Amino acid sequence: MHLRILHRTRYRYHGNIDMAQHMVHLQPANTPSQRVLAHELRIDPEPAARSETTDVFGNERTFFSLQSSHNMLTVEADSLVDTQAPRPLPESPPWRGQTWERVREHFRYRAQAPFDPASEFLFASPYVPRDDAFAAFARPAFKAGRPMLEAARALMERIHTELTYESDSTEVNTPALDALAQGKGVCQDFAHIMLGCLRSLGLPARYVSGYLLTRPPPGKPRLIGADASHAWVSVYVPLPDDATQGGSSGAWFDFDPTNNRCGWGSPGEDYVSLATGRDFSDVSPMRGVIQSGARHTLAVAVTVAPPQEFHAIGGTEGTPSIE
Incomplete structure (x- = not known):
């Protein structure tokens, strides 16, 4: 099954943020039953620094920092994934005998x-x-x-x-x-x-x-x-x-x-x-720290659908490019 996932997180701050650092876990994993065909992480405003690392549990994560004044932050993860039907739980030896x-x-x-x-x-x-x-x-x-x-x-x-x-x-x-x-x-x-x-x-x-x-x-x-x-x-x-x-x-x-x-x-x-x-x-989609006392409102929107349905329902940008 081909699935596109569009995960948009938007912070609106009641005042300007001078500096911020964030860590996100928004890239799907490659597993025996799942293959990532494409992934794109869009951040607005553009970060001053950004890096991708693997955490201790093997998850891909992205760190980014913002070092200029801003009153809104939008993070959009756009992924294309191919999934397979899982195998059923085994009911025969040696698993069956493992109490x-x-x-x-x-x-x-x-x-x-x-x-x-x-x-x-x-x-x-x-x-x-x-x-x-x-x-x-x-x-x-x-x-x-x-x-x-x-x-x-x-x-x-x-x-x-x-x-x-x-x-x-x-x-x-x-x-x-x-x-x-x-x-x-x-x-x-x-x-x-x-x-x-x-x-x-x-x-x-x-x-x-x-x-x-x-x-x-x-x-x-x-x-x-x-x-x-x-x-x-x-x-x-x-x-x-x-x-x-x-x-x-x-x-x-x-x-x-x-x-x-x-x-x-x-x-x-x-x-x-x-x-x-x-x-x-350990796997919060997004967390971070900001330098300011400003309050904020948070809006999260997630869409999971076959890629062709995004066009039928008025989805935004085309699917991320497959390299």
Whole structure:
């Protein structure tokens, strides 16, 4: 599936900003189920300095600084991505025999044990503590001897069924425990809750930021800017030692508790992955500091659609060039 993603962020400041520095995670990732065909990041006003780097989690990010007075900032990421349908969750050996208890034991500290990079996603992070409340919510899904992937799917289904998706019910910095206690939130909250549940049981999981192709209601036109960023969870499952001769190979499997969808590589071909981290704080689309006390208003508009639909609905500039 070919998808174009147009993500526009606009700050209007109530006064002039003298200097600003920003970091953005707005470039889609290249993965086994996703290929970036083109990407363009447009910034207005033109930055005085700009650089692209790769962060510790392997995400592409852009830093830029503004060193002249301005009262508006527009950042527009325009990407063209080719996605593939994910493989279904495996249900045969060796994955089938990998129970959640065996996964937990794999990551329990042992002297001289080989390092598994997924272990960095076991611990508490700024937005996701490890807490008994998470473990208690997860336990009905994690019955003794249950295969890890089956248990993760059951947890995803429980979050989807028992929590209510409600826009504006939380803020970007609402603690995951508060969202769990009130029983409602948005996709970021659902992802943080699932992370907290898994990590509180000693199981590694990471946060995935991205986009989801949404369809307008029947008979209604698609609107430019009406979509939004999305978030879901990747769960790591190592292969049993007898399948790897003592190695530590394994795979990440994606679970979206907001939409109750999962798959090996992504939850679906209508998903676009941006970045992965411990939680939202690692992969915020845009953050920064400004030199001024000016207040501001923020407007974010996201469109995810096949490239040809942009023209049909009056989209702006043509697709970014493919080099």
